[in-house]
Amino acid sequence: MIVFENVEKGYINPETNRFQSVLRIDDYSVPNGRHLAVSGPSGTGKTTLLHLISGLLKPEQGQITINNVVISGLSESERDRFRADNIGYVFQSFNLLDGFTALENVKVGLMFSGKGAKKHQAEHMLDRVGLADRMHYKPSQLSVGQQQRVCIARALVNNPDILLADEPTGNLDPATSAEVLQLLKETAAGKILITVTHEQDVINQFDHQLNIERFTQPSTQEAV
Numbered sequence: 639m640i641v642f643e644n645v646e647k648g649y650i651n652p653e654t655n656r657f658q659s660v661l662r663i664d665d666y667s668v669p670n671g672r673h674l675a676v677s678g679p680s681g682t683g684k685t686t687l688l689h690l691i692s693g694l695l696k697p698e699q700g701q702i703t704i705n706n707v708v709i710s711g712l713s714e715s716e717r718d719r720f721r722a723d724n725i726g727y728v729f730q731s732f733n734l735l736d737g738f739t740a741l742e743n744v745k746v747g748l749m750f751s752g753k754g755a756k757k758h759q760a761e762h763m764l765d766r767v768g769l770a771d772r773m774h775y776k777p778s779q780l781s782v783g784q785q786q787r788v789c790i791a792r793a794l795v796n797n798p799d800i801l802l803a804d805e806p807t808g809n810l811d812p813a814t815s816a817e818v819l820q821l822l823k824e825t826a827a828g829k830i831l832i833t834v835t836h837e838q839d840v841i842n843q844f845d846h847q848l849n850i851e852r853f854t855q856p857s858t859q860e861a862v
């Protein structure tokens with residue numbers, strides 16, 4: 639379960655050098671097992687929301703609690719550890735390591751975890767996402783849809799409770815997009831899955847939807 643209480647997150651506006659609020663979330667929670675689609679205009683805070691949940695960013699105010707751990711109260715290294723153990727993240731830009739094979743990229747997901755995950759899990763996950771015959775290919779030797787599958791395998795290799803995906807189908811053709819979405823939903827069965835998307839077809843496939851504008855501060859809108 640993810641709980642937001644009186645959370646405020648913003649950034650220093652580089653033009654004015656002043657703090658500018660982006661999100662204000664007074665009271666919101668995501669129960670275990672929920673699959674949620676997050677949508678809303680560009681630049682309004684969707685990626686920021688995922689960064690808060692993953693602990694990549696910390697709110698200026700308020701509290702974020704995940705499975706009874708107040709992650710907003712942890713240090714950066716504690717948040718890194720928490721993320722490695724509990725959260726899978728499919729980034730908006732893939733963030734795959736170019737010089738490494740698919741298998742090595744997925745193994746990176748195991749390196750930071752204290753769960754004692756076994757190396758064969760990386761092979762198992764690549765098999766699960768349909769890349770059993772591409773394990774030793776590098777990102778530049780894979781199609782965009784295949785690279786996205788490697789990202790999903792990397793995000794899931796530790797069997798996290800929570801899977802966050804930032805526009806996972808944004809770069810894919812409709813057929814591949816439908817396959818990747820199906821894969822995400824299957825692999826995240828029973829887990830929290832939060833997917834950011836602009837695509838109405840994708841939104842429609844989620845029982846629970848959140849328009850980020852519910853939490854967006856007026857100053858952000860003006861700034862866009």
Ligand SMILES: Nc1ncnc2c1ncn2[C@@H]1O[C@H](COP(=O)(O)OP(=O)(O)OP(=O)(O)O)[C@@H](O)[C@H]1O
Nearest residue numbers: 649650651652660679680681682683684685686687
């Ligand atoms: N490091 C930063 N410093 C200052 N402002 C930032 C920083 N990171 C993000 N912002 C601002 O915060 C706002 C929200 O950004 P965010 O990336 O969360 O938007 P988004 O909803 O994911 O957009 P998109 O749909 O285009 O990916 C934007 O207006 C952006 O300019």
Ligand SMILES: [Mg+2]
Nearest residue numbers: 684685730804
């Ligand atoms: Mg974004």
